[in-house]
Amino acid sequence: NITYSTLITCLKKCRKFDRAIEWFERMYKTGVMPDEVTYSAILDVYAKLGKKEEVLSLYERGRSNGWKPDPVAFSVLAKMFGEAGDYDGIQYVLKEMKNLEVKPNVVVYNTLLEAMGKTGKPGLARSLFEEMVESGLEPNEKTLTALIKIYGKARWSKDALELWGRMREKKWPMDFVLYNTLLSMCADLGLEAEAEELFDEMKRRRKSGRCPDNWSYTAMINIYGSGGKADRALEMFNEMLASGVGPN
RNA sequence: AGGACGUAAUGU
Numbered sequence: 001n002i003t004y005s006t007l008i009t010c011l012k013k014c015r016k017f018d019r020a021i022e023w024f025e026r027m028y029k030t031g032v033m034p035d036e037v038t039y040s041a042i043l044d045v046y047a048k049l050g051k052k053e054e055v056l057s058l059y060e061r062g063r064s065n066g067w068k069p070d071p072v073a074f075s076v077l078a079k080m081f082g083e084a085g086d087y088d089g090i091q092y093v094l095k096e097m098k099n100l101e102v103k104p105n106v107v108v109y110n111t112l113l114e115a116m117g118k119t120g121k122p123g124l125a126r127s128l129f130e131e132m133v134e135s136g137l138e139p140n141e142k143t144l145t146a147l148i149k150i151y152g153k154a155r156w157s158k159d160a161l162e163l164w165g166r167m168r169e170k171k172w173p174m175d176f177v178l179y180n181t182l183l184s185m186c187a188d189l190g191l192e193a194e195a196e197e198l199f200d201e202m203k204r205r206r207k208s209g210r211c212p213d214n215w216s217y218t219a220m221i222n223i224y225g226s227g228g229k230a231d232r233a234l235e236m237f238n239e240m241l242a243s244g245v246g247p248n
Numbered sequence: 249a250g251g252a253c254g255u256a257a258u259g260u
Contacts, residue, residue, distance in 0.1 A: 005250045012251090041251045075252040110253045142254040149255070181255045188256095218257050225257090 001027065005038045012045050020045045034062070040073040047080035052089075055080060069096070071104060075111040082115025090115050106137055113146040122154040141175045148178070152185030160185055161194065176202070176210050183219035187226070195223050214245050 004027040011020035024042045027034065034042070039062050046054045055077070059069070074093055081089030090112065097104060104112070109132045116125040129147055132139065139147075144167060151160035164182060167174055179202050186195035199220055202212050217240040224233035240247070 002250050007250090009250060035250095037249090037251045039251085044252065070251095072252045077252095079253070107253050112253095114253070140254095145254040175254095177255050179255090184256045215256055219255095222257055 001032050001035055001038055004032060005035075005041055008038065008041050008045070012041065012048070015048075017045050017049050033065075034067075036067065036070050036073065039067055039069070040076050043073060044076045047076055050080075050084070052080065052084060052086075069100065069102065071102060071108045074102065074104070075108045078108065078111040078115050082111065082118045085119050087119045087121065090119065103135075104132075106132075106140055106143065109137065110140075110142045110146055113143065113150070117146060117150040117153065122150050122156060125150050126159065139172055141173050141178045144172060144174070145178045145181045148181045148185050152181075152188050155189060157189045157191065160189070161191075164194075164198075174210070176213060176216070179210060180213075180215045180219060183216055183223075187219050187223045190223075190227070192223055192227055195220065212240075212243070212245065214240065214248055217245060 004023060008020045008023055011017070011023065020042070024034075024038070024045075027038070039058075043055055043058060046058065059073075059077070063069070074097055078090065078093045081087075081093065093112070096102075097108075109128065112128060113125050116122075116128065125147065129139070129143070132143070144163070147163060148160055151157075151163065160182075166172070179198060182198050183195055186192070186198065199212065199216065202210055202216060217236055220236045221233045224230070224236060237247075
């Protein structure tokens with residue numbers, strides 16, 4: 001089944017979903033039993049096709065055949081429900097993990113947080129995040145990006161700024177995507193001074209992979225533009241060119 | 249190891 005799973009994943013990467021399904025069925029007919037990797041790969045295929053019914057029936061079929069879903073399988077389910085904006089589905093994932101005593105890992109938390117953002121539940125996202133930290137898991141860049149985006153959309157500037165403070169205090173990992181997300185959040189909430197501080201930090205800690213790119217500059221131009229500071233916006237544009245970053 | 253996760257602005 002490693003051979004089959006490899007092939008299914010390969011077809012999935014090429015977005016040849018129908019062919020991936022054909023090979024899964026072929027494997028089944030040949031009498032080769034799917035394992036946990038095969039299951040999450042094929043569930044992801046159906047999920048990417050938006051076939052919620054098939055995903056759930058395959059999940060139940062696997063369960064009755066003695067398959068114990070692992071965190072990867074739950075992240076596939078969570079992502080699908082998030083994209084469908086299906087809040088009940090998200091609750092189902094949480095319930096199943098509890099019932100089967102599967103401990104969520106960072107990726108599962110990230111996916112669930114994002115899903116809660118997409119279904120417009122910032123409060124639940126916040127408590128899930130606290131639960132994650134209390135369980136002793138360290139958030140990564142993607143966790144923090146998801147939360148900042150959620151707080152920004154909810155216009156929860158207090159929570160967003162507090163979280164930024166915790167990132168620095170606890171030395172949680174930050175990369176350029178997270179910085180850009182923080183900048184966009186500041187742009188949306190009109191936090192000009194905070195944006196400038198973040199932007200300076202990006203330039204100072206030029207630890208490769210954190211220096212401003214054209215998304216960062218665009219965010220700054222946006223901040224100055226919506227604040228009516230056209231001259232500052234133009235300065236940013238020129239600075240961008242001078243630092244070797246091209247406009248898109 | 250054969251499986252899962254993250255960012256903006258403009259224009260209609």
